[in-house]
Amino acid sequence: MDEPRVEDQLRSAGRQELPADLADRHLSAISGVTTSMAQHRRRRTAAKVTGAFVAGLVLGSSGLAAAGSLPGPAQNAAASAFAVVGVEVPRSTEDCPDGRQYASHGEYVSEVAEAGGDVRAAAQSRCGMPVTSARGTGGPPAHAGAPDGVGRPEGAGPPDGVGRPHAEDPCRGRPPWAGRTDLSEDERAAMQAERGAQCPESDEPDAGRPEGAGPPEGQGPPEGVGPPEGVGPPEGQGPPENAGPPEDAAEE
C-alpha cells in the first residue's frame, strides 16, 4: 500500500505547526489578560508553577519560554501547555546535569538509575519534571496515573483531572472556618490566608464554560471544561450535543 492511509493523512493535518506570527499574536493578547489578572490578585500563592507560567506569558510570551528562561517547573508547564496548542517550547534544564535537556522527568530518573546514580535524589529533582498540580507542593497530583474514568458512573461529571466536582473543590462552597466557633482569630486568619493562597478570585466561576452555559448536568461544572453553550436549549434550539444523544441513536 503506497498511498498514505487515511489515518496518516489525518495525523499529518494535526501535526501542522502553528505559524510563529499567529502564536505571537495570541500570546500577546494573553499577556494583556494575565497582566490584569495579576494586578487584580496580589496574593502569594502556593501555585508557583502556575504563577510562573502566567508570568512567562505576561513578560515575554513565547519568546521567554522558548528561550528556556522560565523557572524549571514553569518552563515545563509552559512547554506542555504550549505543546498542546502547537507551540514548541524547550524543556527546562533546571537541576539537570550539565544543563542537559530531557523529554520528561522519568527519562532523567531512568538515566540516573541505569547509570547507578542516586535515584532518590534524581526523583526529587526538578529536572524534566512534567506538569504537576497547579496547587501542587511538589508531589504528584492526587489522581495522577489514575485510569480515565475509573470509578465514575456514566455521566457523573467531569473526567478525572479535568477540573473537579464542586463538592471536592476547596475553593468553592463553604470555607472551612465557616460556622466554627472553636477557632481562635489566629487560626481563622491562617485558614483564610491558606484558602486565599490556594484559590483564585471568584471572578470567573464559569470561566471554563462556553457562553450561555447554564448549570451543568451532574455535580457541577468542571473548572475550565464546561459543556458547550446551551445547556438548556438556547433560543428554542435543540438540545446541546452533550445533553443527550439525538444523533447517537443512529450511530450506536
Next chain:
Amino acid sequence: MFGYLRARAAAEPEDLLGEVFLQVARDWRRFKGDDEDLRRWVFTIARNRAIDEGRRRQRRPQLGGSLPEVAAPPADPPFEPALRRALEELTDEQREVVLLRFVGDLSIEQVADLCDRSPGAVKSLQHRALARLEASVSPELLG
C-alpha cells in the same frame, strides 16, 4: 490544535485558537493534572469553543440568496479535497471521533471522556468512520 480547529471547518480558526489560548491562561491556576490531563483539558476547551462557534454561525439569520453572505465561510480544512469530501459524508459523531483521535492525537479513553461516551462506543465510531473514509477516498485516489 490549530489543525484540529481547521479540520472542524471552523470559520475563523485563528480566532478560536486565540480564545482557547486565553481560556487556558485564565484558568491555568485551576488546572490540576498531568500532561495527559492537560491535553484533554485543552482539547475540551477547543471543542466546546468550536461547537459554540458553529452554533453562532447557524443562528445568524439567513439572508436572501441574492445578497452576499455576511458570515465568514468556513476555512478550508487541511486535507486533500477527496478526504475533505469524505469527512463531510460522515456523521457528526464519526467526524468528531476521527478528528479528535487522529488530528488531535488523543487516545480512545480521552476521546471517550471528552465526548461523554464509552471507549467501546468511540472504537465503534472510529472503526466505521475509517471504513467509510477508506471506501470513499480510495477509489478517488485510484481513479
